[in-house]
Amino acid sequence: MPDPGPSPLQSSLPAAVASFGAHVLASALAVGVEPAAGAGPVEPSPPPPPALPTGPPVLTPVPVPVPVPDEGAAAAAAQPSAALERILRGPSGLGTASLHWARSDAPAAPVPAGPAGAPDAPAPAAGHPIPGLYHHPVPEPDPVQVEELSRRIKAWALDEVSLYPEDWEDQFDGFSVGRYMVACHPDAPSIDHLMLATRLMVAENAVDDCYCEDHGGSPVGLGGRLLLAHTALDPLHTTKEYAPDWEASLLSDAPRRAYRSAMEYFLQATTPSQADRFRHDMARLHMGYLAEGAWAQTEYVPEVWEYLAMRQFNNFRPCPTITDSVGGYELPADLHAQPAMQRVIALAGNATTIVNDLYSYTKELASPGRHLNLPVVIAEREGCSDQDAYLKAVEVHNDLMRDFETAAAELALACPVPTVQRFLRGVAVWVDGNHYWHQTNTYRYSLPDFW
Ligand SMILES: CC(C)=CCC/C(C)=C(\C)COP(=O)(O)OP(=O)(O)O
Ligand SMILES: [Mg+2]
Numbered sequence: 001m002p003d004p005g006p007s008p009l010q011s012s013l014p015a016a017v018a019s020f021g022a023h024v025l026a027s028a029l030a031v032g033v034e035p036a037a038g039a040g041p042v043e044p045s046p047p048p049p050p051a052l053p054t055g056p057p058v059l060t061p062v063p064v065p066v067p068v069p070d071e072g073a074a075a076a077a078a079q080p081s082a083a084l085e086r087i088l089r090g091p092s093g094l095g096t097a098s099l100h101w102a103r104s105d106a107p108a109a110p111v112p113a114g115p116a117g118a119p120d121a122p123a124p125a126a127g128h129p130i131p132g133l134y135h136h137p138v139p140e141p142d143p144v145q146v147e148e149l150s151r152r153i154k155a156w157a158l159d160e161v162s163l164y165p166e167d168w169e170d171q172f173d174g175f176s177v178g179r180y181m182v183a184c185h186p187d188a189p190s191i192d193h194l195m196l197a198t199r200l201m202v203a204e205n206a207v208d209d210c211y212c213e214d215h216g217g218s219p220v221g222l223g224g225r226l227l228l229a230h231t232a233l234d235p236l237h238t239t240k241e242y243a244p245d246w247e248a249s250l251l252s253d254a255p256r257r258a259y260r261s262a263m264e265y266f267l268q269a270t271t272p273s274q275a276d277r278f279r280h281d282m283a284r285l286h287m288g289y290l291a292e293g294a295w296a297q298t299e300y301v302p303e304v305w306e307y308l309a310m311r312q313f314n315n316f317r318p319c320p321t322i323t324d325s326v327g328g329y330e331l332p333a334d335l336h337a338q339p340a341m342q343r344v345i346a347l348a349g350n351a352t353t354i355v356n357d358l359y360s361y362t363k364e365l366a367s368p369g370r371h372l373n374l375p376v377v378i379a380e381r382e383g384c385s386d387q388d389a390y391l392k393a394v395e396v397h398n399d400l401m402r403d404f405e406t407a408a409a410e411l412a413l414a415c416p417v418p419t420v421q422r423f424l425r426g427v428a429v430w431v432d433g434n435h436y437w438h439q440t441n442t443y444r445y446s447l448p449d450f451w
Pocket of ligand 2 (some may be wrong): 356357360361364373
């Protein structure tokens, strides 16, 4: 990995960010951290529900310990380096030990296969980072949590939503969604909270695979399928005559069963504005799938900027933006909607998604037809070799990562509200966990021979 260089936390506070809506800041400081869902012991899987379950158990709200900055905005602005460094280091006060933030100061190094040094440390997963890719390594996810989450998500997939036929089991296991979600949400207070993210991740991939890609997907008719599936997240309000047909449709294929069930659990554990934020992000995602499908259908290779615009929508964004729901607290809607926060979220989503383009490059080259990803589009549109295009795509990713970190650091400094600080760290940790999962998922991804 290249030297990450000076921390973005060293950057000075631009006037535009310093003026981050004073009224919003004042109201947010009054709001503080509102738990949306609570910690609890690891629960066994709920019994299989009837065809249309009445709803999962509500997570009991309990306060989540979050450090409150001990200095105001003025003091933080006066000492930007120290204040921002503290934010990115994460909580250290009394009662914060369980918030074991993933980012470490350790220099990045390829993760070797084989047993870990410490006797009780989890064995490092296999896989090498892409040479030159700017990223932050994370500690190995807790194997006990991974095992329990993996057990529970498989039970949900099989018993509650009949997600896949028997012969897809290897692919489901190889996806390693339990390891993915534990790495991305180290501050989740319970397995129940992790399950919120894990069900949605599985459901989102089921829709992508079955409607868009290699498990029967096609651009033909995609708009209709996606819209009807979207009603599992954003329900149809219609007349008595037509409602039963719509309800039955939500059980009629695996993607819709998965969306419907995952959303039902999510609704039980979150506030209406968190749920609506998620719906909006999913509408963005579906619009991105449609643009990708339309270009595949007409065999259009977009310009690089057009591709990046499509990939900003066909994007991991719905995953990091539920970090507060999974953490058991809420980032208030008016703070989430601020342009500075929206820029941070978009840059994080874009960096994580280009990580996918880079790690899935060889898989997509081997798939039938031409699968667009950033290196493929750069090679075609800028007339360079596959290798040069790939290396340029790494640089695009690195620029996005640095811009994300700078924007997040500036916002953290401008808005010393506990929920904002925690949300920004949650997004940053999701970015790092996402890289970890791509790097270590050697079942799914392998690197090209460019170095
Ligand atoms: C989990 C989620 C919201 C996914 C949405 C979009 C998506 C499937 C990706 C960003 C992954 O990209 P891709 O379809 O290229 O995945 P693979 O390369 O096949 O792993
Ligand atoms: Mg890909």
